[in-house]
Amino acid sequence: MPQTIRIANDQLSVDVSSLGAEMQSLQSADGRDWLWNGDAAWWTGRSPILFPIVGKAPDDLLAVNGKTYPMAQHGLARRREFQLVEQTEDACCHKLVSTAETRAVYPFDFRLSLEHRLDGQSLSVTATVENTGDALLPFGIGFHPAFLWPLPGADGKPHTMTLDNGAEPGVVQLEGGLIGKTLPASPFKAGRLALEHSLFDNDALIFPEGAGTGLTFGAEGGPSLHFAFDNLPNIALWQKPGAPFLCIEPWHGMAAHAGGTAELVERPYTVALAKGESMRFGFAVTISG
Template sequence: MPTITRIANEYLAVDVSSLGAEMQSITTPDGADWLWNGDAAFWTGRSPVLFPIVGKAPDDTLLIDGRSYPMAQHGFARRREFSLDTATATACRYVLETSEETRAAYPFDFRLAVEHSLDGPVLTVAAEVENHGDEPMPFGLGFHPAFRWPLPGAEGKAHAVTLDNGAEPKRQPLEKGLLAQKRDPSPFTTGKLALDHGLFQNDALVFPEDAGESLAYAAEDGPSLKFQFEALPNLALWTKPGAPFLCIEPWHGTAAEYGGSRELKDRPFTSVLAPGGRKRFAFIVTFPV
């Protein structure tokens, strides 16, 4: 059975599972839980870490140097048991390393460390990928946290996502779970997207470029969550229509393009680590005090 590690300070308490190094809850002293609870009636995820791909592969199959490997949507890390590496009162670090099972789907020697840490009302979730092999290692890495919609104490209020850069990034629609080879006009107006469940009738909103490095998810005249992203140039927003959560998903890497290459290295925004290389990705959330 997975084990749970709790980190906490005077502002926040966060529970993290060894299964997928996935957050299970984010609570404030007033008893409010800001993270989605994984109700199977809608979606069992809460805050999965996506590795070694983000999104789908055609027929759930990757090509790596021309050889086929089975790979489910968003990769295998979210279904794997991680080992607790370090833990303090306000931080915990879980690690996943190469095994025979991972090699059957992804033939590289890797180390994936996921750390959750608190500093006042600020939560940082960071992932560090290392290449322990002797050849270049392609991969995608993303985060998929689901926050309450409506936010605690904001029932009945309008909610919006506002990009700090004020941009109007174009959307890349999904076709059979893969990225269509076109861009649609932006649903943002001068950086602001008024949230409505109708936006998600055709699956996630994917913005491969120009969403910037920070945004706010907020209720009108209500609570606001402020996000910052490190080395995560792609953004997706998703919910199931009618579900009481919103996923704010910063990625480095996307689904394969419909009709495009099936090779992992050719997927949009794929990272490639040299032998011995290491790369860090993170999102930071500031909660209302």
């Protein structure tokens, strides 16, 4: 059975499950909850880790050197039990290592470590991928945290997304869960997006590049969440239309192209690690207001 642990400081507390090393709650000392609660009426996820793919594979089949393997959307890690390897008062680290079962669907040796760490009003989540085998290790990785929308105490207030870099990044349309055409205009204007539920009528908004390394999700005259991204060039925003949450998803890797190949190495932004190499990816979120 999954085990849930808590880390805390004098400003924040976080619960993390061993299943998927998935964060279950993010609460400030005043009792406000910031993370989506996983209500099955909308979406059971809360903050899954996406590995070794982000998004869908064609017909849920992933190809490696011409051989196909079954692979569900967003990969295998979110449905696996991680081992707790370290815990302090304000931090914890879980790991997932390859097994015969994982190699049957993803034929590589790896170690995936996921750390949650608190520092004042900030939470950082860091993933480290290590190639523990002899072959080149290809993968995509991403984070899928869902935050309450409206933010706590901000019912009825307009909410916005503001990019630190003030850009108007291009956006792509999903076609059956796969990467389709680029839309003609960015929804951002001078780095600002007024959030409306109708934005997600046709699935996620995906920004392959140009959204930068930080953004703020906030309510007018109310609280806000500032995000900083490390080694995560792709950003997606998603909700089930009308749901009381918004997913802010930084990725290094995306779904396969619609009408394209199922080969893992051909997926957009795939990472490839040589034997013995490792790479880190992470985001931090800071609560204000």
